[in-house]
Amino acid sequence: MGKSKINAAFKGVLDKGDKAFVPYIMAGDGGLENLKEQILFLEKSGATVVELGIPFSDPVADGPVIQEAGLRSLANGTTLEGVLESLLDWKEERQIPIVLMTYFNLIFSYGIERFAKRCEEVGVDGLIIPDLPFEEDEMVAPIFSKYELALIHLVAPTSPRNRIEQIAKKTEGFLYAVTVKGTTGVRNEYEEGLASYLEQLKEYSSVPVLAGFGVSSPEKVRELGEYCDGVIVGSKIVELLFKGEREEITNIIVASKKSTIQS
Ligand SMILES: O=P(O)(O)OC[C@@H](O)[C@@H](O)c1c[nH]c2ccccc12
Numbered sequence: 001m002g003k004s005k006i007n008a009a010f011k012g013v014l015d016k017g018d019k020a021f022v023p024y025i026m027a028g029d030g031g032l033e034n035l036k037e038q039i040l041f042l043e044k045s046g047a048t049v050v051e052l053g054i055p056f057s058d059p060v061a062d063g064p065v066i067q068e069a070g071l072r073s074l075a076n077g078t079t080l081e082g083v084l085e086s087l088l089d090w091k092e093e094r095q096i097p098i099v100l101m102t103y104f105n106l107i108f109s110y111g112i113e114r115f116a117k118r119c120e121e122v123g124v125d126g127l128i129i130p131d132l133p134f135e136e137d138e139m140v141a142p143i144f145s146k147y148e149l150a151l152i153h154l155v156a157p158t159s160p161r162n163r164i165e166q167i168a169k170k171t172e173g174f175l176y177a178v179t180v181k182g183t184t185g186v187r188n189e190y191e192e193g194l195a196s197y198l199e200q201l202k203e204y205s206s207v208p209v210l211a212g213f214g215v216s217s218p219e220k221v222r223e224l225g226e227y228c229d230g231v232i233v234g235s236k237i238v239e240l241l242f243k244g245e246r247e248e249i250t251n252i253i254v255a256s257k258k259s260t261i262q263s
Contacts, residue, residue: 002148005125006049006097006173010208010229013048020174020208020230021221021256023237023249024051024101026069027086028078030241035083036090038241043096045253049173051128051232054080054102061130065235069242080106088122099126099152099173112140116147126150126173134167154178157197168204175205177228178213198227218255230256 013020023042027035039050053066055073062070080102087098100119107115107129119127126149132140134153144151150173155164157180168175179194201209211224212232224231233252240249254260 001123002120002125003150003172004148006099006150007207009048009097010174014208014229017258019221019225019256019258020048020210021046021253022049022051022099022174022210022212022230022232023047023253024053024066024212024232024234025241026053026055026066026073026238027083028055028073028076029069029238031076032078032082032086035086036093039094039096039098041246042249042253043094045250046257047096047253048230049097049099049125051099051101051234052083054078054083054100054106056103056106058105059103063235065238069238072242080110084118084122084124087124091123094123097125098123099128099150100124101128101130104129104132107140113143116140116143116149119149120147124149126152128152128154128176130154134163134170137170152176155201156180157193164201165204168201168209169206171205171207174208174210174229175201176232177201177209177211179211179215179224180213195227198224202228216252218252218260221252221255222260225256 010020025038042050055070055078059067059070127144141151152173153167153171154176155167156178177198198209198211208229210230210232211228215221215224215231215233216236221231237249
């Protein structure tokens with residue numbers, strides 16, 4: 001359970017020569033009663049870990065598609081406790097590890113220790129807290145560690161090198177490598193810089209390095225997978241799930257598998 005469940009899931013995929021695939025979804029978008037079916041669909045389609053967003057009124061780090069999904073979810077009445085309860089209800093029916101993506105405020109008002117304990121109980125395996133500064137991580141790290149929860153950190157290409165190195169050494173479960181969306185005209189240069197950035201991260205990190213932000217097609221999934229251990233796809237998955245375009249979701253996930261790369 002927890003950290004070791006995440007590590008085992010990545011090992012299983014990477015040992016086969018496949019790349020990891022982590023879809024992000026917003027809990028309660030489409031109604032909390034459908035969360036189980038949505039996650040089991042992703043598990044069946046070949047996702048390695050699910051990153052589950054908790055809707056929040058002030059989502060500073062979310063892009064527009066995810067913000068809208070958050071608003072829909074809040075309008076459906078989704079609460080943190082409601083999501084945790086749902087996860088507990090069908091805990092035995094899933095194999096796939098769950099990483100919650102939530103803002104620190106929610107954890108703080110829940111009570112850090114009470115939250116960590118509840119996460120372990122309902123079968124949450126790790127956490128991403130985008131607004132928790134790396135320097136403050138000692139506030140939660142020892143408590144999360146007590147409950148076997150992985151604390152996953154993010155790095156950006158703009159972070160100073162020594163900071164990148166520190167974060168890469170400390171992250172658990174995986175390292176979330178934020179890539180920047182390529183802009184027209186500078187695509188070549190951007191790709192070159194990105195490759196060496198990701199390869200550098202692989203040297204620092206003892207856990208898998210996954211690239212996220214702006215990945216939305218099977219082609220991009222394959223391309224990025226060449227430089228790291230897999231990808232995280234958020235906005236595109238949220239959009240396709242909302243529209244009911246399940247087949248396209250499967251196509252994106254399948255692109256992370258070795259058999260589809262060879263052709
Ligand atoms: O949506 P994208 O471009 O595919 O990127 C994933 C990202 O949205 C997801 O991981 C995420 C949702 N909210 C966040 C807040 C901070 C960092 C990352 C996230």
